[in-house]
Amino acid sequence: MRIDILTIFPEMFSPLDQSIVGKAQEKEIVEIHKHDFRENADNKQKHVDDMPYGGGQGMLLMPQPIFDTMDKIPHDGARVILMDPAGKRFDQKMAEELAQEEQLVFICGHYEGYDERIKSLVTDEVSLGDFVLTGGEVAATTMIDSVVRLIPGVLGKQASHEDDSFSSGLLEYPQYTRPEDFRGLKVPDVLMSGHHENIRKWRLTESLRKTLERRPDLLENYDANPEEAKILSQLRAQAENPEL
Structure with missing residues (x-):
């Protein structure tokens, strides 16, 4: 370019x-x-x-x-x-x-x-x-x-920008690195489990939660798939009734 x-x-x-x-x-x-x-x-x-x-x-x-x-x-x-x-x-x-x-x-x-x-x-x-x-x-x-940064070859991996906030239409999920326990603040257990499917679901849930809490306007025109729609429904129910 x-x-x-x-x-x-x-x-x-x-x-x-x-x-x-x-x-x-x-x-x-x-x-x-x-x-x-x-x-x-x-x-x-x-x-x-x-x-x-x-x-x-x-x-x-x-x-x-x-x-x-x-x-x-x-x-x-x-x-x-x-x-x-x-x-x-x-x-x-x-x-x-x-x-x-x-x-x-x-x-x-x-x-x-x-x-x-x-x-x-x-x-x-x-x-x-x-x-x-x-x-x-x-x-x-x-x-x-x-x-x-979006031009092919600029970033090391294509996924480096595909997972960014806004690229998917959602805010990015929380991320952690070493140490596992820093001043009493611990990395979520699921990220240490090595279970890739559970990690994927956790990241998706946290991405949707973050977007719902901080930028709900982004969800107005977001085309959620069935899995995302179910998670959003659960998150909204929890927001209305924290005891759930």
Whole structure:
């Protein structure tokens, strides 16, 4: 995958050179190109923003630096993503979808917003959530990290991300490692039993329990199989009557 990032703060993307995403670049599974679109501003002061027509507070990114930067990037068929608080909410499903693409382009803004004409370059307007950040760089970094780890070959095992929270539609079950007893806090006996079927059932139950308690909204459209439906029914009954 090729990823291009349009930003006036390319140094903010240094975390992408570390950890899993950094190793993915070393393996040449993904290549990341950062473009400072201030360098393409056509004014002496290298301004990339100006006051909005019609008045109002704040400054808007001008279209010229963005368009000229895009002209220098090969991007036929690329998904061009504008980081925008008004965009579609980013989630695991979108991450999985974007991981199938050959090229992603991220446009990161600052200031009050964008000249509307910039959106003619864009295929997707995306937001991390209902809050406002200083700029799009942090949001784009988060999205890139989430997407890159899903590309085949980036993680050691396919199951490493298939069992993640949200990948299955449920929150992940609790996990434990050595020591078995730490300050009186013990690993559940079932995980020490070596009985694979009992461990599978325990993990499924705890995943459903965690989701029901912390993110019940995820279950509203979840297509539970008969086994899961039975467990959920039991968990809901227990929640209504703890003595069961």
